[in-house]
Amino acid sequence: MEDNLLKSDLFKGLSANQYNRVIACGYHQLLRPKSVLFHQGDRAINFYIVNKGRLKLSKLNEQGGEVIVRFINTGELTAAVSSLKERNYPVTAEAVGNTEVIGWDKTTIVELINEYPEIAISLLNIVLERIDDIQHRYLELSTERVEQRIARSLLRLMRSSGKKTADGILIDFPVTRQDIASFSGTTLFTVSRTLSTWGKKGWVKSGRERIIITDPHTLVLFSENA
Amino acid sequence: MEDNLLKSDLFKGLSANQYNRVIACGYHQLLRPKSVLFHQGDRAINFYIVNKGRLKLSKLNEQGGEVIVRFINTGELTAAVSSLKERNYPVTAEAVGNTEVIGWDKTTIVELINEYPEIAISLLNIVLERIDDIQHRYLELSTERVEQRIARSLLRLMRSSGKKTADGILIDFPVTRQDIASFSGTTLFTVSRTLSTWGKKGWVKSGRERIIITDPHTLVLFSENA
């Protein structure tokens, strides 16, 4: 049932037995669509792996501004860091569609690391890659124009959650203009206009909570060169 | 000589002996001002701790756009992640003033972690905090106006490298308008204008590569409320 997790980066270098033991230490949780797994500042559980479905990691400021930090797809990991400082601006993890996760609390993780240091290495690798990713997005947000960023967002979603269809590559979960906006650092209006334009050009086909990328190649070129 | 490092988060939970052993495994390096410690993609060494001075971590895109990801101050850590994908947009670590670092290569780090798993926990904590920080900055960049972001940048620099003087709190290393701009996601022109305005209001005093925050309190209020 959870064989998809075996392939997860977290378990790189572990034997099947060790893997089973680690899984046994965690606990399963089912999430309905749009239910919240954690806010930063919650304490009980610290690490989660998505067994099925997808989480949306977002961050709010008090003026109501939202950014989507990333999506956590099946097999991927996220952590609820309960740092003492910084209670404001929590990170929120919300299920997109029906989602299953397995969670470990901090104590358990520390025990497991002491038992199997490979886990620590895996975690470090994962986390370093995440830093790389968010730094990259930071650069993009800082230096690129809106349309370029929207293109990159679509391509990211396509790569992580794309599904081939007759028309093109469908982003395989309900995604609103506002989602794309929060993921690209712009407004839903700009996203809407941009998708309209690209629709006319034949690059994408989009509808209510639904985006199909019909010409990925051109979109890639656009995202890199303009 | 390196007692300042003992206090570093990296060595939390280690005995003096263990600390000495870890330090002995690394190798020292002296850097002249503005010399480059690494580009991402370099391989030999993977983790560095700043023993003296300061590093500027920045990222470039091919259009020449630059962002400063963060400054690594004395006692802090950084890693040169040589991921296979993504050769473009390297992260560059450059010395600000004369700087000393100690470096460990990946193999050594892995060995040390296997020996002292506490190190892995420390590293994880450090890296998770960094993620938190950059995510926070990402939110700010996405949702706040330029002046607010400039204020936050100054305050960050003040907190990490501020030095009390008669006039106010001096940012204790040479920092250009362009640096502030790259750190805030704007242009040097906007930074210049903003500092001029704030100079007239008595919030800061600034000159060539030199910024003193004369009214930190007001600047904090401004950074949070407008």
Next chain:
DNA sequence: CGCTCTATTGATAAACCTCAAATACAGTGG
């Protein structure tokens, strides 16, 4: 004192947001 790097300031323009109003869509209950 000339050279180079940094900073200032103004004019102009582009990019993008904000707000308002209309329209499309999906589900629900009659």
Next chain:
DNA sequence: CCACTGTATTTGAGGTTTATCAATAGAGCG
């Protein structure tokens, strides 16, 4: 099957923010 309701989306007009470009001034160094 249809009307109804609550979202999601589209589109336009207008305004703000901030970048861009150009020209000038200042600071430090040999």
